[in-house]
Amino acid sequence: MTSENDLLERSLRHAVTDVDAPADFADRVLVGGRRRRFRRRAGMATAAAAVTVLVGGLAASTPAWLAGPDSTTPADSRMSEPTRGDLAKDAAFLDKVLDRWRTESLTRLDRVAYEGKDCWAFTTPAHVHWAGNTPAGPAALVLQPARTTPGTCRIEPGTPTLLGLVGTDGKDNATHVLDVVTTGEDYTSSEVFAFGPKAATLIATEASGAKVVSPRIEVGSDGRKARRVQPLEFHDGVAVHQMAAGTYVEREFVVSAEVPDAQGRTKKHPLWISKSTHDHYTPQPQLDWPKLRGDLGGSALDAPARRMLVWNALRQSGMTDPFGPTIEDENGANWMISAGLPDGRTVIMTERFGGSSAHLYAILVPGSKEAQEKLARGERVPHTVVYGGKHDPRSGYVAVRLPDGQGWVVASYGATLRYNLGGLWVTAQGDAALLPAAATHLEITKPGAVAVVVPLT
Incomplete structure (x- = not known):
């Protein structure tokens, strides 16, 4: 057994090891997060965009469990269980795993903790909960009681x-600490990791509550979204699941603690997945139009209420992610266009992401403020959703034809727009416009570029 002095020497020697971290590692360091554990157990995301608690490894100073007695009682009962998995008896591999854990985990986190230093410390020795072979190579799950030492660090005590998760890093094909999350009732935690080439290998613990996995959203010809799911099978307290290469889609990959109903929908929140590699990252192919002049009248709501109206209308029509039951889980664009229609209704158009593509949606709602406020609150109000089809953001413009002869909604951020009506070219006021149904062509002129004419068909 390694003596405490030897371990201390190795810890100090490795405390200044230069360890690269994924680009999104810092965002996942913060303790807390927008989903608490009772939500996490009910279902997953994507998005990217939830904050996951990340802590781990070795302090640059003397580890607390070497410095003296500790009064902290590990809250996780798995600390007292024997190591499980088909590599549980492989002493050489377990030694390598614990060595990498001691030399990388806290040092790695301290480097991205907003310039913090010594933000975490071990309180008792680490324990290998599971070790086994996976399609992405040998891997292990390590449990480690710790104490946060905030000081100047932006973390909670x-x-x-x-x-x-300790496994093979594709950068050098060597064993490294790939990711760290927290467990317990008081912390956001996932206990679900996607790692390896194309993040196609999934590891989930039984404690995560995960039951099924869905790598991507499928968008039908009518704009409705659906998912196919695969069950997770657990052995030795862990599920190891392999997807076909390339099926992982950033912010669409879902693990759920709830099996979907006959309509493919769940009622609870999805689990947050800890992404252990970042070579699979696929940015959303959406238009970045935060300053589009898209307020053309017709809506009595402010921007947040308009977003709620759009989401509720799409949700009621089956056009939101069936595993993402809240607006926070839906991947949408940063632009909207609203306009009053000739028949008194209001149209609100925007863009949503799904199936690795961007999609256009226009929602026609009553023009009254009362009806729009009801829909924004989630009440059922008669409305029409027009699916504008899959959209290529590289085109630089959008154009959706509205039903009932209500015209066209068009936009091109920062451009001058003209449309042809009966052989005459009419200039639109702004970079977004509602055109009459009889318009035949749209001319788009961007600063320093040649005008482009698009037929409206």
Whole structure:
């Protein structure tokens, strides 16, 4: 067994090891997050965009569990269980796993903790919960009681139990700490990792509550969204699941603790997945139009209420992610166009992401403020959703034809727009416009570029 002095020497020697971290590692360091554990157990995301608690590994100073007695009692009962998995008896591999854990985990986190230093410390020795072979190579899950030492670090004080994934890093094909999350009722935690080439290998613990996995959203010809799911099978307390290469889609990959109903929908929140590699990242192919002049009248709501109206209308029509039951889980664009229609209704158009593509949607709602406020609150109000089809953001413009002869909604950020009506070219006021149904062509002129004419068909 390694003596405490030897371990201390190795810890100090490796404390200044230069360890690269994924680009999104810092965002996942913060303790807390927008989903608490009772939500996490009910279902997953994507998005990217939830904050996951990340803590782990070795302090640059003397580890607390070497410095003296500790009064912290590990809250995770798995600390006292024997190591499980088909590599549980492989002493050489377990030694390598614990060595990488001691030399990389906390040092790695300290480097991205907003210039913090010594933000975490071990309280008792680490324990390998599971070790086994996976399609992405040998891997292990390490449990580690820790104490946060905020000081100047932007983390909350506490005594979390960490769960770390140690496996093969594709950068150098060597064993490294790939990711760390927290466990327990008081912390956001996923205990679900996607790693390896194309993030096609999934590891989930039984404690995560995960039951099914869905790599992507499927968008039908009518704009409705659906998912296919695969069950997770657990052995030795862990599920190892392999998807076909390339099926992982950033912000669409879902693990759920709830099996979907006959309509393919769930009622609870999805689980947040900890992404252990970042070579699979696929940015959303959406238009970045935050300053589009898209307020053409017709809506009495402010921008946040308009977003709620759009989401509720799409949700009621089956055009939102069936595993993303809240607006926070839906991947949408940063632009909207609203306009009053000739028949008194209001149209609100925007863009949504799904199936690795961007899609256009226009929602026609009553023009009254009362009806729009009801729909924004989630009440059922008669409305029509027009699916504008799959959209290529590289085109630089959008154009959707509205039903009932209500015209066209068009836009091109920062451009001058003209449309042909009966052989005459009419200039639109702004970079978004509602055109009459009889318009035949749209001319788009951007600064420093040649005008482009698009037929409206």
